[in-house]
Amino acid sequence: MVLYELRTGAPAILRRDAQALFQSTRTCCRRYASSTATEELEQTSSFSTPDPSEDIIKNYDPIARSRKRSVQLPPSRYQFRPPKYYRGPLHPHQPPHPSDPSSREFIPGPFTLPRLEQTYESTIAPDLMTLTYTHFPPGYRAPEKSERLRTWRGDSPYFKNRPLRGPRGGDALRLLRKPITFRNIPRITGVTIHSMVKEAKEDSAYLHVAGMVMQAISNVKVKTHVAKSSVAQWGLREGKYISATAHLKQEDAFHFLSKCVDVVLPRIKDWKGLKGSTGDSSGNLNFGLTPEAVALFPEIEINYDMYPPKMIPGCNIIIHTTARTDRDARLLIRAIGFPFYGKLVD
Amino acid sequence: MATKTPLRPSLQREYSSILIQSSHQIRRATLLRRPKRPYTFTQLITLSDGSSFLHRTTSPIPVYRSTKDIKNSPLWNPSSKKLLNVEEDEAGRLRAFRARFGRGWDAETPVEAEETSEDRKEESKTEPEDSLMDLITGYGQKPQKIKAASSSKKGTADGAGKAKGGKK
Structure with missing residues (x-):
């Protein structure tokens, strides 16, 4: 490399003036890391190194060595400790994936197979598939549907390459309902318990109690939320903590729903059921519980004295399902045991 | 899935470092908190x-x-x-009470089809009381009506009046 540089540099030296000569000499003095590295490289391969000598093999006795130790090694010598901090994707010491039991963020479970889940697998799912089955005779052709996002039709030259028009009657593009097969039977994906505590804007104790109550009934840690914007009529100020949410998934969600249906809801006075018009038109149903109803949960009831009775919150409960329409979701929720009242809106 | 999963820091993508338009990149360490359950x-x-x-x-x-x-x-x-x-009302006493003293919502209890003959007799014996609305509407007219009835009665049935007086 250096030689090559010299060779190419030689005619230039002849042609150019003293300043150029000085520059070329400076390039000559530059150190090339790769060239020095080649000199430092070992000629012998590690694969060709001989085996350890006889006496090393004979003296190697790890069991005896561990017996000889009077004090045990600290646990850190036995187990892998994941890093406490995540220092970015380029850091050499990466934390393990959260699904790895050694990870700091690992959440163990599930610990039980909930009764409701078993019922779903054995009874509800096949029933739902049968109920939602539509028979098409052989040779049936589905009528052509109008396009979901319409193209711009007309003589105007400006219609060319325009983005497609939105759906009629609104901006929302509804979910497509596919025929239900064994692959996409509606199932419960989770439950969200949410409570906005109005009084928390003056006294944070209300929110603390609400969090405790919701944690007790849901088995998960709650998350608190701040007000996004100020609303003068409600006396709400931006940045104040006013609401708490608990997101339940799989095991917790099933336990919570079955507890609701079996024990809590039947005890509510004059409870008619879920409103027939509930739902966000994409398969998530919602209902509310008053503070008196929340107090009926067995976890609250067992030490009712722990909670200040006026601070027990009411809450909204949102049941998330994989159903694409409210109709399917209602079918599933009804099979689980939630009654509905009023006009059913699809 | 519609539920919001708590994003764990080690799975989060790093937008912050991209967004920051500074002369040199800053990457502070993120504490990996143990989830509380x-x-x-x-x-x-x-x-x-x-x-x-x-x-x-x-x-x-x-x-x-x-x-x-x-x-x-x-x-x-x-x-x-x-x-x-x-309600368990085999003898019909509760119903009789309601028929006599029932007002408003209590008076409108529908008569059950499966009645015993005795119940019917009882029903016929007890005079049907005026409903609350009749009492209100016919408040002023009532004494006149009674007077008229008594005047018509006087001529025909004297013995009855005597008997009544004797009872008193």
Whole structure:
């Protein structure tokens, strides 16, 4: 490399003036890391190194060595400790994936197979598939549907390459309902318990109690939320903590729903059921519980004295399902045991 | 899935470092917090009909016995006759009381088809009282009506009047 540089540099030296000569000499003095590295490289391969000598093999006795130790090694010598901090994707010491039991963020479970889940697998799912089955005779052709996002039709030259028009009657593009097969039977994906505590804007104790109550009934840690914007009529100020949410998934969600249906809801006075018009038109149903109803949960009831009775919150409960329409979701929720009242809106 | 999963820092993508338009890149360490989970116990729930099941709960009580639940709630058992809210009134005394003193919502109780003959006799004996609306509307006119009736009666039935007086 250096030689090559010299060779190419030689005619230039002849042609150019003293300043150029000085520059070329400076390039000559530059150190090339790769060239020095080649000199430092070992000629012998590690694969060709001989085996350890006889006496090393004979003296190697790890069991005896561990017996000889009077004090045990600290646990850190036995187990892998994941890093406490995540220092970015380029850091050499990466934390393990959260699904790895050694990870700091690992959440163990599930610990039980909930009764409701078993019922779903054995009874509800096949029933739902049968109920939602539509028979098409052989040779049936589905009528052509109008396009979901319409193209711009007309003589105007400006219609060319325009983005497609939105759906009629609104901006929302509804979910497509596919025929239900064994692959996409509606199932419960989770439950969200949410409570906005109005009084928390003056006294944070209300929110603390609400969090405790919701944690007790849901088995998960709650998350608190701040007000996004100020609303003068409600006396709400931006940045104040006013609401708490608990997101339940799989095991917790099933336990919570079955507890609701079996024990809590039947005890509510004059409870008619879920409103027939509930739902966000994409398969998530919602209902509310008053503070008196929340107090009926067995976890609250067992030490009712722990909670200040006026601070027990009411809450909204949102049941998330994989159903694409409210109709399917209602079918599933009804099979689980939630009654509905009023006009059913699809 | 619609539920919001708590994003764990080690799975989060790093937008912050991209967004920051500074001369040199800054990457501060993110603390990986251990997720907090409330302690849960296994609890046996015994329903009112004796069926039981296990579930996980924060409540430390091992067995929960419920008195009112899905098995004996009329909303979930609409066809159960046992749970229907029917008053036991075999002698018809409650109904007779209602017929005599019932006002408003109580007076409008529909007459049941399955009545005994005795009940009917009782019904005929007791005079049908005026409803509350009649009392209000006919407040001013009533004495006149009575007077008219008494004047018409006087001519025809004297003996009855005498008998009444004797009773008093």
